[in-house]
Amino acid sequence: MEYYFAILLFAFTASITPGPNNVMIMTSGVNYGVRHSLPHFFGICLGFPVMVILVGLGIGTVFERFPVVHEVIKVVGVAYLLYLSWRIATASPVSLEGGQGKPLTFWQAVLFQWVNPKAWVMVTGAVAAFTSVSNGIYLQVLLITSAFTLAVFPCVAMWMTFGLGLKKLLKDPSHQRVFNVSMAVLLVSSIAPVIGELVQTYS
Numbered sequence: 001m002e003y004y005f006a007i008l009l010f011a012f013t014a015s016i017t018p019g020p021n022n023v024m025i026m027t028s029g030v031n032y033g034v035r036h037s038l039p040h041f042f043g044i045c046l047g048f049p050v051m052v053i054l055v056g057l058g059i060g061t062v063f064e065r066f067p068v069v070h071e072v073i074k075v076v077g078v079a080y081l082l083y084l085s086w087r088i089a090t091a092s093p094v095s096l097e098g099g100q101g102k103p104l105t106f107w108q109a110v111l112f113q114w115v116n117p118k119a120w121v122m123v124t125g126a127v128a129a130f131t132s133v134s135n136g137i138y139l140q141v142l143l144i145t146s147a148f149t150l151a152v153f154p155c156v157a158m159w160m161t162f163g164l165g166l167k168k169l170l171k172d173p174s175h176q177r178v179f180n181v182s183m184a185v186l187l188v189s190s191i192a193p194v195i196g197e198l199v200q201t202y203s
Helices: 002-016 020-065 067-090 106-115 117-129 137-161 163-170 173-190 192-202
Strands: none
Touching (some): 002 117, 002 137, 020 067, 020 106, 020 117, 020 137, 067 117, 067 173, 106 117, 117 137, 163 173, 173 192
């Protein structure tokens, strides 16, 4: 249960932080309204978990055949996530203005996940950090997928429905800095059990 909570925390933090999906759905909600943005919303919320399970199971097969690859990727993944946390915490305030001409369709949003760099970081980071070859890789991938499914709906919905207010709030550089630092702290907290496991293994 504690480990699943860590996965949920990771999924929530990764899903709620600013990124291509969130900025685009926020802009769509502001410009076109919630109703017209629903296809885009469901494309993200269903397309991303599908990506998680397909990528996760593919990586899981490699991990089962070559366990050392799993350990290497776990160490690299944790290191990268710590670097990502630092980048989030120290990021300069950025413009959250979007440039969409019209709302994305459901299938456009689904396909966008596969070219979204943040989505790839989230998937590979979660699979590398929260799986263990000895404990049944496929079940673990399903648990990670379920965690992201639970997290992505409310997180993306928040950006879509409250986008205007959040956009106004984050336009203030000081507010954006506080938000970024808070998300960075949550991101580090979410991988703390994995860091502890690595320290215990290699100390």
